Amino acid sequence: MPTPDRTLTRREAERLVAEVFQHNGASAQNAQSTALALVAAEIDGQKGHGFSRVASYAAQLRSGKVNGAARPVATRRGSRVDIDADNGLAFPAIDLAICELTAVTPETGIAMAAIRRSHHCGQLGAHVERLAEAGLAALMVANAPKAMAPWGGSQALFGTNPIAFAVPRADAAPLVIDLSLSRVARGKVMAASKRGDPIPKGWALDADGNPTTDPAAALSGTMVPAGDAKGAALALMVEILAATLTGANHSNEATSFFDAEGAPPGVGQMILAFDTAGVVGPGFGPRLETLLSAILAQEGTRLPGTTRLKKRAEAQKEDCVAIPGHLMDEIETMAGP
């Protein structure tokens, strides 16, 4: 009989996930930071970055591919903060980056955190949102194991290389933009593959660079970039910012974020933070509201992130989060006695 879905409060879910990570070798702080991030992603409806990652992270902690005892270290030079994530999980390094950027940016006007020897960093939008909650505008890019070809080529070279951006609002949650540079998320192809369904044409190419509707052929091929050549060019830009400039592995050098084999992925993230104080005229806040009002004045529009905020509000109202039965099975396999 299949395991039934389980419903937990947010705190219970965070505790369960943190215990699994600690049981597999993560320090208390690393386990806690990562558990908070995964549960938050699940609550925001970002299931590809939530409970579905728990067993895989735990297996990587156990095999030593992820350093459970990692202690990220920050080195500041002017407005640039380099962060060595110590081949641990990404979230503790990002916590440190957010802490540093929040301290440095009001003093310098703009600051950058360059994170290397890092891992899967989940939903980027959540990280820039935290900076926006501290009153800063923030832009983040990340690379990831290879999934997209350079334009004209057929072999995977770039990750789906996401971009996220957030700005504070006076009387509302921050505005958050969060997108990957593939036309659709690779997770959608993986889900279709599990279900045995074909995928729509235009999502992916096979290993020879031809359009395919077969999810298996797509997974051994490449994802199509959003906006075709323009998306591929932006993926190269993100690759250079997130990896070449941070001293991280490039996407085509990074091992999988999913399995427990091989060397650490060693990918990179770059976060830029901008002070929003001191903008001439009416100032940043009022001007932003003028712009957002002009968008919403048009029928059929909505602001980016609206669905995420709605899901979050629903989960917070009930203070509960459901773990699907098949993920409970996965998680319990990695849990202690």
Added chain:
Amino acid sequence: MPTPDRTLTRREAERLVAEVFQHNGASAQNAQSTALALVAAEIDGQKGHGFSRVASYAAQLRSGKVNGAARPVATRRGSRVDIDADNGLAFPAIDLAICELTAVTPETGIAMAAIRRSHHCGQLGAHVERLAEAGLAALMVANAPKAMAPWGGSQALFGTNPIAFAVPRADAAPLVIDLSLSRVARGKVMAASKRGDPIPKGWALDADGNPTTDPAAALSGTMVPAGDAKGAALALMVEILAATLTGANHSNEATSFFDAEGAPPGVGQMILAFDTAGVVGPGFGPRLETLLSAILAQEGTRLPGTTRLKKRAEAQKEDCVAIPGHLMDEIETMAGP
């Protein structure tokens, strides 16, 4: 009889264009800076940012929509340099930004120039390329008079809001990425309209938000964003960076870059510069070459900007640039005795 095309050396072309601007009220420095930029764009094959702009700029100088006597002023706070372009042409303000960023960035690791009360800034790639020639990585965004709708809407609100990025290379010209966030440049629709040709479906929408192949309907409608919803979200991000954060007019508040009527457009540009020194491991330069070699190892690929460099090399070899007859007519109308 139509005016024949005219071929000039680069210096002759720059002198001719600068003289036209001075005759219509630009200071010698503003005229010179702008002439160099327009001729360089023409030589790079960016005809929408070259000689085709001369008569229009001159008319705006003459009517006072552009302040010919503008003196851009820089104010530094930490790693942020605010530049008031004084409602002049954009290029002198960008020259000042490049000068400031080149001085500040090696000291701070990252720096930003926020330009407001600015105008059309031509090919963004050329500006970031200059920073890359000085050894910096650079990212630039700009807003522009409204041409694209927010996703789900039908009325123009954002400009085609370009993004450019450049990095230095040890033994080659800088790598330059330069793209607008519309699927195709608006200039292509304007050209089709002049020729009386239809445009391909997918380029633009009419004023009701429906796909159109009629260039006139497209020009009173909106351009389709590259990558659909993702391009529209990136256009919003660029709008906030280039205008809300710099204190510039938003795209839907900006007057035309083409006609001589109304208030100055007052748009904005943001340039970020990154020091490439001090990256751990083999360092930025060697790591970049590793990445670019992996791209070029795949059949069918080429690096962004290859066409532009080829056109530039051809023009430099001949040291000549052709001005089409109809543009000579336009320019001579605005020239002095």
